[in-house]
Amino acid sequence: MSKKPFIFKQFEVQQDRCAMKIGTDGVLLGAWADIPENTNSILDIGTGTGVIALMMAQRSSAQLIDALEIDENAYEQAVENFEQSDWGDRLFCYHAEFGEFVEEMQDEEKYDLIISNPPFYNSDYKTTSEERDIARFQDALPFKLLLEGSTYLLSEKGKLAVIIPKNQEENFLDIAKNFGLFPEKITYVKGSPTAEIKRCLILLNINSTKTAKDELIIEHDRHQYTKEYKNLVSPFYLKM
Template sequence: MSQQPFKFKQFTIQQDRCAMKIGTDGVLLGAWSSLEHQPESILDIGTGTGLIALMLAQRSEAGLIDALEIEENAYEQAVDNFEQSDWGDRLFCYHAGFDEFVEEMQDEEKYDLIISNPPFYTEDYKTGDDNRDQARFADALPLTELIVGASLLLSQNGHFDLVIPFTEEKNALEIADSHKLFPLKITRVKGTEGSPVKRSLISFGFEKKEAIIDELILEISRHNYTEDFKKLVSHFYLKL
Protein backbone atom coordinates (compact mmCIF):
# COMPACT_ATOMS: atom_id res chain seq x y z
CA MET A 1 0.00 0.00 0.00
CA SER A 2 1.20 3.50 -0.78
CA GLN A 3 2.92 5.48 1.94
CA GLN A 4 2.86 8.61 -0.25
CA PRO A 5 0.65 11.62 0.47
CA PHE A 6 -2.59 11.64 -1.56
CA LYS A 7 -3.20 15.03 -3.09
CA PHE A 8 -6.72 16.20 -3.78
CA LYS A 9 -7.67 19.51 -5.37
CA GLN A 10 -8.09 21.42 -2.10
CA PHE A 11 -6.28 19.30 0.52
CA THR A 12 -3.59 16.67 0.96
CA ILE A 13 -3.88 13.45 2.96
CA GLN A 14 -0.81 12.07 4.69
CA GLN A 15 -1.39 8.34 5.12
CA ASP A 16 1.93 6.75 6.09
CA ARG A 17 0.77 6.01 9.68
CA CYS A 18 -2.68 4.69 8.75
CA ALA A 19 -3.38 0.99 8.28
CA MET A 20 -6.09 1.76 5.72
CA LYS A 21 -5.02 4.01 2.86
CA ILE A 22 -7.19 6.24 0.66
CA GLY A 23 -9.70 4.13 -1.25
CA THR A 24 -12.60 4.60 -3.63
CA ASP A 25 -15.24 3.75 -0.99
CA GLY A 26 -14.40 6.73 1.20
CA VAL A 27 -14.16 9.16 -1.72
CA LEU A 28 -17.49 7.93 -3.10
CA LEU A 29 -19.26 8.36 0.22
CA GLY A 30 -17.79 11.79 0.92
CA ALA A 31 -18.84 13.04 -2.51
CA TRP A 32 -22.24 11.27 -2.62
CA SER A 33 -23.58 12.28 0.78
CA SER A 34 -26.37 14.83 0.36
CA LEU A 35 -26.00 18.24 2.00
CA GLU A 36 -29.40 19.51 0.85
CA HIS A 37 -30.61 19.60 4.45
CA GLN A 38 -27.70 21.97 5.23
CA PRO A 39 -26.20 20.20 8.25
CA GLU A 40 -24.73 22.45 10.92
CA SER A 41 -23.00 19.57 12.71
CA ILE A 42 -21.36 16.46 11.24
CA LEU A 43 -19.85 13.31 12.75
CA ASP A 44 -17.50 11.00 10.80
CA ILE A 45 -17.29 7.61 12.55
CA GLY A 46 -14.00 5.75 12.04
CA THR A 47 -12.36 8.64 10.22
CA GLY A 48 -9.02 6.92 9.49
CA THR A 49 -6.92 9.49 7.64
CA GLY A 50 -9.70 12.08 8.05
CA LEU A 51 -10.64 11.88 4.37
CA ILE A 52 -14.44 12.02 4.60
CA ALA A 53 -14.44 14.74 7.26
CA LEU A 54 -12.15 16.84 5.05
CA MET A 55 -14.33 16.26 1.99
CA LEU A 56 -17.38 17.43 3.93
CA ALA A 57 -15.48 20.45 5.24
CA GLN A 58 -14.75 21.37 1.61
CA ARG A 59 -18.35 20.78 0.50
CA SER A 60 -20.32 22.25 3.39
CA GLU A 61 -20.67 25.29 5.63
CA ALA A 62 -21.09 23.14 8.75
CA GLY A 63 -19.58 24.91 11.72
CA LEU A 64 -18.82 21.69 13.61
CA ILE A 65 -17.28 18.62 12.01
CA ASP A 66 -16.32 15.97 14.55
CA ALA A 67 -14.45 12.78 13.71
CA LEU A 68 -13.94 9.64 15.74
CA GLU A 69 -11.00 7.24 15.51
CA ILE A 70 -10.04 4.45 17.93
CA GLU A 71 -6.66 3.44 16.44
CA GLU A 72 -3.94 5.70 17.86
CA ASN A 73 -1.74 6.11 14.78
CA ALA A 74 -4.73 6.88 12.55
CA TYR A 75 -6.09 9.31 15.14
CA GLU A 76 -2.80 11.22 15.25
CA GLN A 77 -2.60 11.29 11.47
CA ALA A 78 -6.16 12.55 11.11
CA VAL A 79 -5.43 15.35 13.58
CA ASP A 80 -2.35 16.33 11.55
CA ASN A 81 -4.31 16.23 8.28
CA PHE A 82 -7.02 18.42 9.81
CA GLU A 83 -4.50 20.94 11.09
CA GLN A 84 -2.77 21.18 7.70
CA SER A 85 -6.06 21.85 5.88
CA ASP A 86 -7.87 25.14 5.31
CA TRP A 87 -10.64 24.05 7.69
CA GLY A 88 -8.73 23.16 10.85
CA ASP A 89 -10.90 25.47 12.96
CA ARG A 90 -14.02 23.43 12.07
CA LEU A 91 -12.56 19.94 12.42
CA PHE A 92 -12.04 18.02 15.67
CA CYS A 93 -11.03 14.40 16.19
CA TYR A 94 -11.85 12.29 19.24
CA HIS A 95 -9.62 9.34 20.17
CA ALA A 96 -12.18 6.88 21.49
CA GLY A 97 -14.24 3.81 20.73
CA PHE A 98 -17.72 4.34 19.31
CA ASP A 99 -19.45 2.68 22.26
CA GLU A 100 -17.89 5.03 24.82
CA PHE A 101 -18.45 8.02 22.53
CA VAL A 102 -22.16 7.21 22.26
CA GLU A 103 -22.46 6.75 26.01
CA GLU A 104 -20.79 10.12 26.59
CA MET A 105 -22.54 12.10 23.85
CA GLN A 106 -26.09 10.73 23.47
CA ASP A 107 -27.55 13.33 25.83
CA GLU A 108 -25.71 16.20 24.14
CA GLU A 109 -26.69 18.17 21.03
CA LYS A 110 -27.48 15.82 18.15
CA TYR A 111 -25.64 15.69 14.80
CA ASP A 112 -27.38 16.72 11.56
CA LEU A 113 -25.22 14.36 9.49
CA ILE A 114 -23.52 11.17 10.64
CA ILE A 115 -21.35 9.41 8.11
CA SER A 116 -19.25 6.26 8.15
CA ASN A 117 -17.15 4.03 5.93
CA PRO A 118 -17.14 1.22 8.51
CA PRO A 119 -14.98 -1.90 8.80
CA PHE A 120 -16.73 -4.68 6.97
CA TYR A 121 -14.61 -7.76 6.41
CA THR A 122 -16.39 -10.50 8.30
CA GLU A 123 -14.25 -13.47 7.24
CA ASP A 124 -12.74 -15.66 9.94
CA TYR A 125 -9.14 -14.93 8.99
CA LYS A 126 -7.05 -11.96 10.06
CA THR A 127 -4.06 -10.43 8.27
CA GLY A 128 -1.76 -10.48 11.29
CA ASP A 129 -1.46 -6.68 11.22
CA ASP A 130 -3.46 -5.63 14.29
CA ASN A 131 -3.96 -2.01 13.15
CA ARG A 132 -5.12 -3.04 9.69
CA ASP A 133 -7.39 -5.73 11.12
CA GLN A 134 -8.96 -3.23 13.50
CA ALA A 135 -9.52 -0.80 10.65
CA ARG A 136 -11.14 -3.35 8.36
CA PHE A 137 -12.79 -6.17 10.30
CA ALA A 138 -16.42 -5.88 11.31
CA ASP A 139 -15.87 -7.19 14.81
CA ALA A 140 -14.09 -3.89 15.57
CA LEU A 141 -17.39 -2.06 14.97
CA PRO A 142 -20.32 -4.39 14.29
CA LEU A 143 -22.97 -3.03 11.93
CA THR A 144 -25.65 -3.29 14.61
CA GLU A 145 -23.58 -1.23 17.06
CA LEU A 146 -22.94 1.39 14.38
CA ILE A 147 -26.59 1.78 13.40
CA VAL A 148 -27.93 1.74 16.96
CA GLY A 149 -25.35 4.32 18.05
CA ALA A 150 -26.07 6.54 15.08
CA SER A 151 -29.80 6.46 15.88
CA LEU A 152 -29.00 7.83 19.36
CA LEU A 153 -26.77 10.65 18.09
CA LEU A 154 -28.78 11.81 15.06
CA SER A 155 -30.96 14.91 15.04
CA GLN A 156 -34.64 14.52 14.15
CA ASN A 157 -34.18 15.73 10.57
CA GLY A 158 -30.64 14.44 10.21
CA HIS A 159 -29.17 11.92 7.80
CA PHE A 160 -27.02 8.87 8.57
CA ASP A 161 -24.96 7.88 5.52
CA LEU A 162 -22.74 4.86 5.07
CA VAL A 163 -21.09 2.65 2.48
CA ILE A 164 -21.22 -1.12 2.93
CA PRO A 165 -20.84 -4.25 0.79
CA PHE A 166 -23.99 -4.88 -1.25
CA THR A 167 -24.22 -8.28 0.49
CA GLU A 168 -24.84 -6.40 3.78
CA GLU A 169 -27.55 -4.08 2.41
CA LYS A 170 -30.57 -6.18 3.43
CA ASN A 171 -29.13 -6.73 6.91
CA ALA A 172 -28.44 -3.00 7.36
CA LEU A 173 -31.96 -2.05 6.28
CA GLU A 174 -33.49 -4.54 8.74
CA ILE A 175 -31.34 -3.35 11.66
CA ALA A 176 -32.08 0.29 10.85
CA ASP A 177 -35.81 -0.33 10.54
CA SER A 178 -35.90 -1.83 14.02
CA HIS A 179 -34.40 1.43 15.35
CA LYS A 180 -36.77 3.71 13.44
CA LEU A 181 -34.25 4.64 10.74
CA PHE A 182 -35.47 4.36 7.15
CA PRO A 183 -33.68 4.58 3.80
CA LEU A 184 -33.96 7.93 2.03
CA LYS A 185 -31.67 6.99 -0.84
CA ILE A 186 -29.78 3.87 -1.93
CA THR A 187 -27.13 3.94 -4.65
CA ARG A 188 -25.77 0.56 -5.72
CA VAL A 189 -22.23 0.69 -7.08
CA LYS A 190 -20.80 -1.48 -9.86
CA GLY A 191 -17.24 -1.46 -11.18
CA THR A 192 -18.38 -1.81 -14.80
CA GLU A 193 -21.69 -2.29 -16.62
CA GLY A 194 -21.32 -6.07 -16.71
CA SER A 195 -19.95 -6.61 -13.20
CA PRO A 196 -22.04 -7.43 -10.13
CA VAL A 197 -23.09 -4.76 -7.62
CA LYS A 198 -20.22 -4.37 -5.16
CA ARG A 199 -21.23 -1.61 -2.73
CA SER A 200 -24.34 0.08 -1.38
CA LEU A 201 -24.36 3.76 -0.46
CA ILE A 202 -27.29 4.29 1.90
CA SER A 203 -28.71 7.45 3.46
CA PHE A 204 -31.02 6.90 6.43
CA GLY A 205 -33.37 9.25 8.25
CA PHE A 206 -36.20 9.09 10.76
CA GLU A 207 -38.84 9.96 8.13
CA LYS A 208 -40.42 6.93 6.53
CA LYS A 209 -40.97 7.47 2.82
CA GLU A 210 -40.24 5.73 -0.45
CA ALA A 211 -36.49 5.58 -0.97
CA ILE A 212 -34.79 6.83 -4.13
CA ILE A 213 -32.88 3.85 -5.55
CA ASP A 214 -30.34 4.22 -8.34
CA GLU A 215 -27.11 2.74 -9.67
CA LEU A 216 -23.60 4.09 -10.19
CA ILE A 217 -21.14 2.48 -12.60
CA LEU A 218 -17.52 3.53 -12.07
CA GLU A 219 -15.68 2.50 -15.24
CA ILE A 220 -16.36 1.83 -18.91
CA SER A 221 -13.01 0.02 -19.03
CA ARG A 222 -9.86 0.07 -16.92
CA HIS A 223 -9.14 3.71 -15.92
CA ASN A 224 -11.76 4.89 -18.41
CA TYR A 225 -14.30 6.37 -16.01
CA THR A 226 -17.99 6.95 -16.61
CA GLU A 227 -19.35 10.49 -16.82
CA ASP A 228 -21.50 9.86 -13.74
CA PHE A 229 -18.47 8.91 -11.65
CA LYS A 230 -16.37 11.81 -12.96
CA LYS A 231 -19.17 14.27 -12.22
CA LEU A 232 -19.51 12.93 -8.67
CA VAL A 233 -15.82 13.19 -7.73
CA SER A 234 -14.60 15.99 -10.02
CA HIS A 235 -14.25 18.48 -7.16
CA PHE A 236 -11.71 16.22 -5.48
CA TYR A 237 -9.53 14.14 -7.77
CA LEU A 238 -6.75 16.12 -9.45
CA LYS A 239 -6.98 14.26 -12.77
CA LEU A 240 -10.76 14.27 -13.19
Protein backbone atom coordinates in the same frame (compact mmCIF):
# COMPACT_ATOMS: atom_id res chain seq x y z
CA MET B 1 6.43 2.68 2.82
CA SER B 2 5.87 5.87 0.85
CA LYS B 3 5.57 9.03 2.88
CA LYS B 4 4.13 11.03 0.00
CA PRO B 5 0.71 12.52 0.74
CA PHE B 6 -2.40 11.79 -1.31
CA ILE B 7 -3.06 15.12 -2.97
CA PHE B 8 -6.62 16.24 -3.67
CA LYS B 9 -7.63 19.49 -5.34
CA GLN B 10 -8.17 21.40 -2.11
CA PHE B 11 -6.31 19.40 0.54
CA GLU B 12 -3.60 16.82 1.13
CA VAL B 13 -3.81 13.63 3.20
CA GLN B 14 -0.84 11.96 4.83
CA GLN B 15 -1.55 8.25 5.26
CA ASP B 16 1.74 6.48 6.04
CA ARG B 17 0.66 5.78 9.65
CA CYS B 18 -2.83 4.54 8.79
CA ALA B 19 -3.59 0.84 8.37
CA MET B 20 -6.30 1.55 5.82
CA LYS B 21 -5.24 3.80 2.97
CA ILE B 22 -7.45 6.09 0.93
CA GLY B 23 -9.64 4.06 -1.41
CA THR B 24 -12.58 4.36 -3.76
CA ASP B 25 -15.18 3.51 -1.10
CA GLY B 26 -14.38 6.43 1.20
CA VAL B 27 -14.08 8.99 -1.56
CA LEU B 28 -17.31 7.79 -3.17
CA LEU B 29 -19.18 8.10 0.11
CA GLY B 30 -17.74 11.55 0.86
CA ALA B 31 -18.73 12.79 -2.59
CA TRP B 32 -22.16 11.10 -2.69
CA ALA B 33 -23.67 11.86 0.72
CA ASP B 34 -26.41 14.51 0.66
CA ILE B 35 -25.58 17.62 2.70
CA PRO B 36 -28.61 19.91 2.99
CA GLU B 37 -27.85 23.64 3.19
CA ASN B 38 -29.00 23.81 6.80
CA THR B 39 -26.53 21.14 7.95
CA ASN B 40 -24.70 22.56 10.96
CA SER B 41 -23.02 19.50 12.44
CA ILE B 42 -21.43 16.38 10.95
CA LEU B 43 -19.84 13.28 12.52
CA ASP B 44 -17.49 10.94 10.64
CA ILE B 45 -17.28 7.58 12.43
CA GLY B 46 -14.04 5.64 11.88
CA THR B 47 -12.34 8.52 10.13
CA GLY B 48 -8.99 6.80 9.44
CA THR B 49 -6.90 9.34 7.54
CA GLY B 50 -9.66 11.91 7.98
CA VAL B 51 -10.41 12.05 4.26
CA ILE B 52 -14.22 11.90 4.54
CA ALA B 53 -14.31 14.59 7.23
CA LEU B 54 -12.10 16.78 5.03
CA MET B 55 -14.45 16.21 2.10
CA MET B 56 -17.35 17.25 4.33
CA ALA B 57 -15.48 20.44 5.20
CA GLN B 58 -14.84 21.19 1.50
CA ARG B 59 -18.46 20.50 0.52
CA SER B 60 -20.32 22.21 3.35
CA SER B 61 -20.43 25.25 5.60
CA ALA B 62 -21.10 23.12 8.70
CA GLN B 63 -19.33 24.76 11.62
CA LEU B 64 -18.95 21.53 13.59
CA ILE B 65 -17.32 18.57 11.88
CA ASP B 66 -16.31 15.90 14.37
CA ALA B 67 -14.46 12.70 13.59
CA LEU B 68 -13.94 9.55 15.62
CA GLU B 69 -11.05 7.10 15.38
CA ILE B 70 -10.16 4.16 17.64
CA ASP B 71 -6.64 3.45 16.34
CA GLU B 72 -4.05 5.72 17.94
CA ASN B 73 -1.77 6.09 14.92
CA ALA B 74 -4.67 6.85 12.59
CA TYR B 75 -6.12 9.28 15.13
CA GLU B 76 -2.86 11.21 15.38
CA GLN B 77 -2.49 11.32 11.61
CA ALA B 78 -6.09 12.50 11.11
CA VAL B 79 -5.47 15.32 13.61
CA GLU B 80 -2.38 16.36 11.66
CA ASN B 81 -4.27 16.23 8.35
CA PHE B 82 -7.03 18.39 9.83
CA GLU B 83 -4.54 20.94 11.16
CA GLN B 84 -2.81 21.18 7.80
CA SER B 85 -6.06 21.84 5.93
CA ASP B 86 -7.85 25.14 5.35
CA TRP B 87 -10.64 24.01 7.68
CA GLY B 88 -8.76 23.17 10.85
CA ASP B 89 -11.01 25.45 12.90
CA ARG B 90 -14.07 23.35 11.97
CA LEU B 91 -12.56 19.87 12.29
CA PHE B 92 -12.02 17.96 15.53
CA CYS B 93 -11.05 14.32 16.05
CA TYR B 94 -11.84 12.17 19.09
CA HIS B 95 -9.74 9.15 20.03
CA ALA B 96 -12.35 6.74 21.36
CA GLU B 97 -14.42 3.63 20.74
CA PHE B 98 -17.86 4.40 19.30
CA GLY B 99 -19.87 2.96 22.20
CA GLU B 100 -17.92 5.10 24.69
CA PHE B 101 -18.36 8.14 22.48
CA VAL B 102 -22.14 7.64 22.34
CA GLU B 103 -22.37 7.36 26.12
CA GLU B 104 -20.42 10.58 26.61
CA MET B 105 -21.97 12.63 23.82
CA GLN B 106 -25.63 11.60 23.56
CA ASP B 107 -26.74 14.36 25.93
CA GLU B 108 -24.13 16.86 24.72
CA GLU B 109 -24.24 16.91 20.92
CA LYS B 110 -26.61 16.03 18.08
CA TYR B 111 -25.53 15.74 14.46
CA ASP B 112 -27.43 16.65 11.30
CA LEU B 113 -25.35 14.15 9.32
CA ILE B 114 -23.50 11.06 10.49
CA ILE B 115 -21.30 9.45 7.88
CA SER B 116 -19.31 6.22 8.05
CA ASN B 117 -17.32 3.89 5.84
CA PRO B 118 -17.63 1.09 8.41
CA PRO B 119 -15.50 -2.04 8.70
CA PHE B 120 -17.36 -4.90 7.10
CA TYR B 121 -15.27 -8.02 6.62
CA ASN B 122 -15.90 -10.72 9.19
CA SER B 123 -13.36 -12.54 11.36
CA ASP B 124 -12.83 -15.29 8.78
CA TYR B 125 -10.68 -12.87 6.82
CA LYS B 126 -8.42 -11.61 9.62
CA THR B 127 -4.85 -10.68 8.69
CA THR B 128 -1.66 -10.57 10.75
CA SER B 129 -2.01 -6.80 11.23
CA GLU B 130 -4.07 -5.86 14.30
CA GLU B 131 -4.31 -2.23 13.14
CA ARG B 132 -5.62 -3.26 9.71
CA ASP B 133 -8.08 -5.69 11.30
CA ILE B 134 -9.48 -2.98 13.57
CA ALA B 135 -9.84 -0.66 10.59
CA ARG B 136 -11.45 -3.22 8.30
CA PHE B 137 -13.33 -5.82 10.31
CA GLN B 138 -16.81 -5.67 11.70
CA ASP B 139 -15.76 -6.87 15.16
CA ALA B 140 -14.64 -3.31 15.95
CA LEU B 141 -17.87 -1.63 14.84
CA PRO B 142 -20.77 -4.04 14.25
CA PHE B 143 -23.65 -2.70 12.18
CA LYS B 144 -25.92 -3.03 15.23
CA LEU B 145 -23.66 -0.75 17.29
CA LEU B 146 -23.31 1.77 14.45
CA LEU B 147 -27.04 1.97 13.84
CA GLU B 148 -28.18 1.94 17.46
CA GLY B 149 -25.55 4.46 18.50
CA SER B 150 -26.44 6.77 15.64
CA THR B 151 -30.04 7.01 16.84
CA TYR B 152 -28.76 8.62 20.05
CA LEU B 153 -26.62 11.14 18.18
CA LEU B 154 -28.81 12.20 15.24
CA SER B 155 -30.72 15.48 15.36
CA GLU B 156 -34.44 15.49 14.56
CA LYS B 157 -33.63 16.14 10.90
CA GLY B 158 -30.48 14.02 10.99
CA LYS B 159 -29.41 11.45 8.41
CA LEU B 160 -26.91 8.59 8.35
CA ALA B 161 -24.86 7.87 5.21
CA VAL B 162 -22.83 4.67 4.78
CA ILE B 163 -21.22 2.47 2.15
CA ILE B 164 -21.46 -1.32 2.60
CA PRO B 165 -21.10 -4.47 0.49
CA LYS B 166 -24.14 -5.40 -1.60
CA ASN B 167 -24.28 -8.85 0.01
CA GLN B 168 -24.84 -7.23 3.42
CA GLU B 169 -27.56 -4.80 2.31
CA GLU B 170 -30.55 -6.86 3.49
CA ASN B 171 -29.05 -7.55 6.91
CA PHE B 172 -28.04 -3.91 7.37
CA LEU B 173 -31.48 -2.57 6.43
CA ASP B 174 -33.21 -5.09 8.70
CA ILE B 175 -31.13 -3.93 11.65
CA ALA B 176 -31.70 -0.29 10.71
CA LYS B 177 -35.48 -0.80 10.63
CA ASN B 178 -35.36 -2.27 14.13
CA PHE B 179 -33.85 1.01 15.34
CA GLY B 180 -36.30 3.22 13.46
CA LEU B 181 -33.97 4.15 10.61
CA PHE B 182 -35.21 3.85 7.03
CA PRO B 183 -33.51 4.10 3.62
CA GLU B 184 -34.19 7.39 1.86
CA LYS B 185 -31.78 6.74 -0.99
CA ILE B 186 -29.71 3.77 -2.20
CA THR B 187 -27.13 3.88 -4.98
CA TYR B 188 -25.78 0.56 -6.24
CA VAL B 189 -22.15 0.72 -7.36
CA LYS B 190 -20.67 -1.35 -10.19
CA GLY B 191 -17.09 -1.29 -11.41
CA SER B 192 -18.16 -1.71 -15.05
CA PRO B 193 -21.40 -2.23 -17.01
CA THR B 194 -21.03 -6.02 -16.94
CA ALA B 195 -19.72 -6.34 -13.37
CA GLU B 196 -21.80 -7.40 -10.39
CA ILE B 197 -22.97 -4.80 -7.91
CA LYS B 198 -20.32 -4.74 -5.18
CA ARG B 199 -21.27 -1.77 -3.00
CA CYS B 200 -24.35 0.05 -1.74
CA LEU B 201 -24.35 3.73 -0.82
CA ILE B 202 -27.20 4.14 1.66
CA LEU B 203 -28.77 7.27 3.15
CA LEU B 204 -31.04 6.65 6.16
CA ASN B 205 -33.37 8.87 8.15
CA ILE B 206 -36.04 8.49 10.84
CA ASN B 207 -38.95 8.82 8.40
CA SER B 208 -40.34 5.80 6.59
CA THR B 209 -40.72 6.95 2.98
CA LYS B 210 -40.37 5.44 -0.47
CA THR B 211 -36.72 4.66 -1.20
CA ALA B 212 -35.11 6.33 -4.23
CA LYS B 213 -32.79 3.85 -5.95
CA ASP B 214 -30.28 4.29 -8.73
CA GLU B 215 -27.05 2.82 -10.07
CA LEU B 216 -23.52 4.18 -10.48
CA ILE B 217 -21.06 2.59 -12.89
CA ILE B 218 -17.44 3.65 -12.36
CA GLU B 219 -15.80 2.69 -15.67
CA HIS B 220 -16.83 1.93 -19.25
CA ASP B 221 -13.45 0.21 -19.73
CA ARG B 222 -10.21 0.21 -17.78
CA HIS B 223 -9.52 3.85 -16.76
CA GLN B 224 -12.33 5.04 -19.03
CA TYR B 225 -14.52 6.59 -16.36
CA THR B 226 -18.22 7.24 -16.81
CA LYS B 227 -19.58 10.77 -16.92
CA GLU B 228 -21.61 10.14 -13.75
CA TYR B 229 -18.58 8.99 -11.79
CA LYS B 230 -16.43 11.88 -13.01
CA ASN B 231 -19.13 14.40 -12.10
CA LEU B 232 -19.26 12.96 -8.60
CA VAL B 233 -15.54 12.88 -7.78
CA SER B 234 -14.12 15.64 -10.01
CA PRO B 235 -14.30 18.26 -7.20
CA PHE B 236 -11.69 16.15 -5.37
CA TYR B 237 -9.41 14.09 -7.61
CA LEU B 238 -6.66 16.06 -9.35
CA LYS B 239 -6.80 14.14 -12.64
CA MET B 240 -10.56 13.94 -13.04
